Every structure is written in structure tokens, then in C-alpha cells.
Amino acid sequence: MTDMTASDLRATRDRVAARLVGRERELDLVLSAVAAGRDIVLEGPPGTSKTTILKAITAEWGIPLVFVEGNADLTPAKLVGHHNPARVLREDYSADNFVAGPLVEAMSEGGFLYIEEFNRAPEDTLNTLLTAMADRSIAVPRVGTIDAKPTFRVIASMNPYDNVGTTRLSTSVHDRLNRLAIGYQDAEAEVAVVVLRTGAAGPLESRLTDDAVAVTRATREHDDVRQGSSVRGAIDLVLVARELAQLRDVSTSDDAGYSELVFDAMIVALSGRIHLDEAAETTPERVLREIWEDHFVLRPAAAEPG
Ligand SMILES: Nc1ncnc2c1ncn2[C@@H]1O[C@H](COP(=O)(O)OP(=O)(O)OP(=O)(O)O)[C@@H](O)[C@H]1O
Ligand SMILES: [Mg+2]
16 A cells, blocks of 8 residues: 555554564565565465465455466466356347456455466466456456556565476566565464464374474485475374364373374374475375484484474
């Protein structure tokens, strides 16, 4: 919002920050870019707070956050919108029977268009998007020119590890966008995220949260893994293990039962979230077994409560 005073912007930042664990620097930078009226690419692996930050900013500004997933099927027509075919047959083309796509919706409502994995979108779609960004308006055949409201922004995201089905973005695309790389948070912040999302409480769940974060982070370091699990895996691990602990009546004093329970919950919560190197001759389950052994058998001190 270009007419914001410094204290407005600071107040927005402080209220948004209250909805997030950490990420102060990323929030300041994203907020500065959008307050400056600029569009930006957020580059980072899945589960690194991108949506959480954008939801909090748009909620604070009272504007919509319009999602669209970038993939090969995202044609310019899907991004912009189309005329309802049945109504066109009855009434002929008119502005009235135009169904706005996400781009036109975001422009006319002054929302953020959040285009995830935008490097997967076809080149002609990217061109449509870049033109709308540059002009802040779009000419739609048989509808007319739609001007963007002042709060319209394009936020794109891309995953740096993603190399299948992606368009090599030309330097002219990059030259039109701001960019911020976002990585994983530290273990302490991830523990706080897991506690916030699961409501983990008590000695068993506190130990479980620490272990869940540690083994999830280890999936990102393992030699055979191209991309490990985000904090989403740790959140699910705690939720699954909590139920399993009840089913099996496991308590903190039962060390063997506890570590077995964590392993079983790891299989459910993490095996689908680790993507192996193409050359690796192993399975997600074997990788998880190694991580588990390293954490609970070889370095049991790390698994001590507290
Ligand atoms: N800093 C944070 N504060 C609070 N919750 C967070 C934070 N980071 C992540 N989370 C939680 O972790 C999960 C994943 O975060 P989020 O959806 O923001 O990731 P993302 O970067 O948008 O991922 P993707 O690229 O896969 O869309 C959500 O459940 C979210 O609530
Ligand atoms: Mg997201």
C-alpha cells in the first residue's frame, strides 16, 4: 500500500509477526516489497512459511489471496478467464458472461495473486502475467480493459530443488521480478511451529516434539536424499505418534516402546515426504531406519528428555 505511513507499516508488521513463529527478517523484506508496490518471487522448498506469511499480510490488509498452481495446463485463458460457453450460445459474447480467472479476479479485487511453482507454467502464460504486471491492467477480448486496484500484487513461488517439467525462466523474466530466497528455520523455531500447530503439551509430547523435529531435519541432511521433509512432516509425526501412544498405552518411562513408536510414526509421517536421489539404491523406509538408529541407538543422549 503506497499511501502507508511508516507507523502504519510498522503496526502492520507487528500484528503480522504475532501470527508467525520467527521469520522477522523475511516478513520485513516481503512487506517492504509489497508496500513499495512491487511484485516478488519467493524461492524456497515446500513448507517454509511462504503461504503463512502471505495469508497473514493479506488478512491484515483485508484483501483476497488468490491461489493458482503453475503447471503445464495453466494456459493464458485459464489464468485470465473465459466466457461461459452455454451463455455465449444463448446471448452471444458479453462482459456479463465472462468468468474471471485468478489473474482478473486478483486485479479487479486488489488481491495478491499467489502463483505457486510459477516456473512450471508455459511460456505464453508467463508472458500474459508479465504484461499484466507491467501495465497494471489487462485487455480482455469482448470484455474491455480491466484496471488493477492499487493493492494488486503478483507473488510467485518456486522450489529450487524442482527440476521436472519446469520452464527455464529467461533472464528477461528474472529482470522483471524481485526475489527472496527462504530456507528452513532453525530447530528451536521448528519446535515452536510444531507446538503451535499440534498443541503438544506435557513431558511425553515435549520429548516427542524435540525428537520429531530432530529426525525430520535429519531427512534433509541424509546423503541419499535430494529433498527431505519440511516442518509439515514433524507436525504430522507428532499428531500420529500421539494417537499411537494412546493405542499402545506407551508412557515416557517405557523407552523401548517409545522409540519404536517414534519409528512407526516416522514411517507414516515422513516416508512419502522424502525424495531420494535418482542414483540412490535405497528406499525411504531404509533411510528412515538409518536416521532413527542414528538418533536413538548411536546417539541416545540426543533422545534424552529435556
Ligand atoms: N513461521 C511459521 N509460523 C507458524 N507456522 C508456520 C511457520 N512456518 C510454517 N508453519 C506451518 O507449517 C506448515 C507449512 O507452512 P506454509 O504452508 O506456510 O509453507 P509454504 O512455504 O507455503 O509451503 P509450500 O511451498 O509447500 O506451499 C503450515 O501448517 C504452517 O502453519
Ligand atoms: Mg504454500
